[in-house]
Amino acid sequence: MRWSLSRPLAALASLAALASPALAEPILQSDSLNACQENSGFTASLFKVIFTPNNNSANVDIVAVSSVQGSVIFDVSITAYGFEIIRKQVNPCDAGLAGLCPMTAGKIPLNFNLFVDDAAVAQIPSIAYTFPDLDAKVRVFINMTDGSEAGHSVACVEAVISNGKTVDLLGVKWATAIVAGLALVSSAIVSGLGHQNAAAHVAANALSLFGYFQAQAMLGLTAVRLPPVVMSWTQDFQWSMGIIELDFMQDIFTWYQRATGGTPSTIFDSLTTVSVQVQKRAVEMAGAGMGLAKRSLAMMPASIAEPVTAVVKRGLMKRDNIQTSSGSYIVFGIQRAAFRAGIESTNLFMTGLIFFCLLVIITCACVAAFKGICELAAKKKWMDGDKFLEFRNGWQTVLKGILFRLTLIGFPQMTILCLWEFTQKDSAALVVLAVFFLLGMTGTLGWAASKVIMIARRSVTMHHNPAYILFSDPQALNKWGFLYVQFRASAYYFIVPVLGYVLVKSMFVAFAQNSGTVQAVGFIILEAAALIAASVLRPWMDKKTNSFNIAICAMNFINSIFLLIFTEVFNQPPLVTGVVGVVLWIANAVFALILLLMLILSTIFVFFRENPDGRYQIMADDRTSFMKSQTHLTTTTELDALGATARGDKSGFKGGLDLDDDAESITSDSVRRQTERLSVPSGGNSVSGGYSNRARSPASPAMPLFPADTPRSPPRYNDRPASPFGAHNRPSSPFTTQTRPVSPYGAPNNNNNNGAAFRAQNNSR
Template identity: 50%
Template sequence: MNLLTTFSCLVAFLLPFAPFVSAVKLIKSNSLTTCQEDSKFTTSLFNILLTPDNNTLHVQVIGVSSITGYVTADARVLAYGHQILNEKLNPCNIKGVDLKTLCPMRAGPIDYDFNIPDLPKDTLSSIPTVAYGVPDLDLKIRVYINETATGKSIACLEARLSNGNTVYQKPVGWIVAIVAGLGLVASAITSGLGHSNTAAHVAANALSLFGFFQAQAMVGMSSVTLPPIVQSWTQNFQWSMGIIQVGFLQRICTWYQRSTGGEPSIILSKLGSTSVHVQKRSIEWGNEFLANVPHLLKRTNNEKSKQKVEDTIVRGIERVGFRANIERTNIFMTGLIFFVFFVVVVLGLVALFKGYCEIASKKGWIKGDKFQDFRNGWKVIMRGILFRLVLIGFPQMCILCLWELTKRDSPAEVVLAVFMLISMCASLGFAAFTVIRLAKKSVELHKNPAYILYSDPSALNKWGFLYVQYRATAYYCVIPVLVYILVKGMFVGLAQPAPLVQAIALLIIEAAVLIAASVMRPWMDKKTNIFNISIAAVNFFNVILLLFFTQVFNQPGLVTGVMGVIFFVVNAVLALILLILVLISSVYAIVSKNPDTRYQPMRDDRGSFIKSQTQLTTELDALGATARGESKSFEDSSSLSGGYPNRADSPAQTLQRQQPLSPLDSSVPLFPADNQVRNAPPPTYQSQVPSGGAGYSRAQNISPAPRNLTTSPFPHSPTATSNPAQYRMNNNSSPWQRGAGYEH
């Protein structure tokens, strides 16, 4: 099977996407650029529209010519670098159009707006039918203007053609955003309902899916010249990087930039008199001249024949902003504002949900124990959510902040970029350091990193976003993941002028990630490993194609066109599969009465350490009381994460107090809640006692998701010890945990 046959099959696959835009057959272009360094003809505005149904060609040209004398035109149409049409035109012989100024040509400004009716049927029939239906067709027309007498080329013009169909559809971006958001919402709901094992799996997959979308957007942000279909496909995911066009927001960004000493760009405001050319790649001529730059040709009011049209280069991140109708100087502020807005909205919704739960509980709309863990520890949970949002937005802000340092739109925006980058790196670095410290402490004391990481609810709720998706022994993955995001963001944001360097660096980075993921398989279970390794494999495949798109191998244009279509097919298929998996797991998590049955318990026994207090049985309380010894005094210890105050709630002590304190007092970390001084060392972990407690079965695991145990104190009655379950619920601290060594 030759290359043309393979390409035909891929084109046939794309045909179902054609009805997304228009059923009207047309070929149009709104850009024109020179393809010859000494070209004597330049344009600032170029529009053509071919409608085969009425055999009409509309042409609008504004430019400057320094050509004099009689000329002929050699027009060539190329599809994916392959020439499909070659026509020779003489302006003196074109019927039905008055082109006296072109026969002969005169030096000076040119302003034409005319129709060419009744085109020859044989010319139209030479255009393949698929050219009118394939989305993001890589089609261009190149016109050489030759002197009639000598046949020498004195000008070269090239225009990219389009049929109006594209795979860039705004509804696609909304759909994938809703599905990813649904996964996060479903995980939060199921966690609040007590199905935290399900919540952990759904959240891990939803975040991995979101990361895949961001990786797609990063490909589009690279300054490598991309085939049209790759540009359009990656544009569907730029919302994940905060590149979202909102009219009033653009006005705010422009006002802020002007107010802080910047000069806003006016590219979009001059589209009525400006021709925009998005370069795809060089094929046969001027590789350095064409490589990786779309050109924006500005119109000038100087009508002297010696004037030249100025080129404004937009590529990479600027190209993404232009396609989203965002001015170049507003891209950074747009991404920053949407990130801050996203954080504020999510935290506001969490606070509103807390208020609703309290009101609903008092009104009897929900059971009193519904979302009990969330209601008791919502402040710590909110801090954990804030850290998770910072992690989600880290790739976006890393790229945009570093890129802003190279553009310097205004002094204030540079300060904002530095502040955001340093604060996010510092907060995530501190969180990663804390996780490593807790894990090492757990290994030192208990020979198991999962012990402290999952038994301390305060640590789990605040720092668990970094490690719950990995198995307990792979807690250290938090460091390479953050380094991976930072290094990748540095090359995307800082290497915009060097597309080849960008492509090679991304290839090395993604290769290292794929090898590490395949060898280590650090995620929590087999399915999650398959999910993430598949994403890593496709990301590596994408950067391989990205290297080819740089034309470093000088492959034929048809090969590059085929690679662009393959890029779209592979990524569309994987995105569809991942979306379906996340959607199914999210819906099942919400509608199922016991969704935890869908997932196996973790092999690292993390579930043994994170039992919800409201779900421990009376038998376990009795077991803890026996192991602890009710008649002996009890020495408290504080949370290793800084979230636990000391505890003093043995039955003998609680009978002497009217209001025993909560085991968690986040307002005074590392200090006893009852203001007592305890200097005795904590009890040591006995190797002969299993970490999960004697007789504990892993099949009883509820989930590996965070649980916060903070609660307000409740008065006790003298009969509290007669009902261990009620005593445990009121004190919110299980004697089983204290007796089994959980006071560490």
């Protein structure tokens, strides 16, 4: 079968770039023609080819620049997922196209419709029109056939193609955002209703899921050359990094940047005249562009050559949108994600910053409105007066905790964007904003983490366990709890390595935009460390939550290995890279769906169960023994009085502790003096001075926050009755097995020998 020029052009058009998924008729399209060798003598600033098989026609719109003169032959290679399916040589003289036979130097504009015969269409498999984000390309080597360079390749061009089907869907973005947001809101409502255990589980899983979404988005922000399906999949989660496009906001950001001395990029304003290359890495394309410039700039007047050279050099130094000598733009890494989202790269920082600020403002307004609605409903008797009572009395402290939680959620987003802005310097005002938000958020979270560690250490010193103050003081719990409630009490410190992990990972994303290999290696090291730490320490609150987070760490580690494969450091066949890209998409899509379903079901069960806390096993740190709970403390028995003593709710206790300024707290001198007045003096139990006069926790320090039921061997969880107190379902009291009245602070009354034995049993080992 004799090949004409129509066949490679048809194949080129038939394996095209992204089109709208709403199109009903099959379509294949390509939007850019990329140089694929150094010193390429042929390139195109504009390249648009659209092939519609229903009418067997291809529309071709090309503005090419050639430095090749003489007779040439085209060596055409068509590949799909790295597998070569067609390899042909085509003589342009057979088609009789002026300017290509022979080729002439200069600018070659071509705009025509090309008829494609049925035989050429039949060679395109039907799956090419339906499989999303088709990874296919056409590569054409232009070989000389006469002169001293006969048989030598003087140019190489490559077109990436797709069928208009993509996994980058608006519905996926909305679905993931709504589920994560509703889960966080649900946890706040459940907490306000008094179900602390259920609220902590839902919030912990929602935060972990949100972190997984951000990890997916970070893959798309790397400078690694990603397969099309991976680029589209990671683009689904860029909303978690604040990369959301709104036209009117983009206009405002462009105006602000100009007003503060910056120069906004205008890449979207020139799409009708230039192409944008989104798959090549910066170093590769910059080298190709500068190599071509050496040959093509000599043909241009000095007034044109100097500005073009300046643009390319500026792009290499600033890592801004690089423009080749032919006029086409190159985007990669963070700029690639911005371009796919429809955002100018110089507006990306402001976009993420404003959306984070809007999230904070909207949340504050919703909390204040909910407070007003609750007060109005209670006043009008629309709901019981004790509903959301703790929130209504301390809503300002709760709001502070919510703002801290939002800071933690937005920390990965803002660290990446702020650090990246330092390399871009879009304007002086934007750099100042980046410094302010980076230092402010890092300092705030670091200070909050140090407060948690200080409170926990104070609790360990005074009560032999960190959970006593961390969970008994409602102000500390509402304000700082976002940093430690998802962890077990003894792992209160784990928030520090989590923050360090996020900060270092953000540095790799922001500062290594010119080297995808460095980013991939850094990701592997960080994800391996995170997986090992999570698997060995198991710091989360219970077995289910640990399994949930360890699974996320394992998937992130696998993704980092895939990312290293995409860098092609192993020199694997292109088919391997294409297959790995599909595997990454399928594996993460299934994993994300499972996580979403788990979170949805657990949130629904919380609202439709009479006792949501009963669905979860009592946590090993026994934190519920120290929490105030209107649900569980509803009687006035001796056990309730002992529980109130454990939490510090005796008469004279000063509520609203200000642990921020190290003012009076559960362990302050005033409370210790009150404890001494309430103690029952006995000969052997009075120890003058020192630590022995301090208030002791009623929990047994011999077993982590589990009371001792017998003097010799404290029972395990499985040995306890399922519900020793009927419907109240409270944990057993540390004093129910004692045969004599016992002081709330650990000393049996009027029995020195028993008191000594009791103290010996409860001393820390």
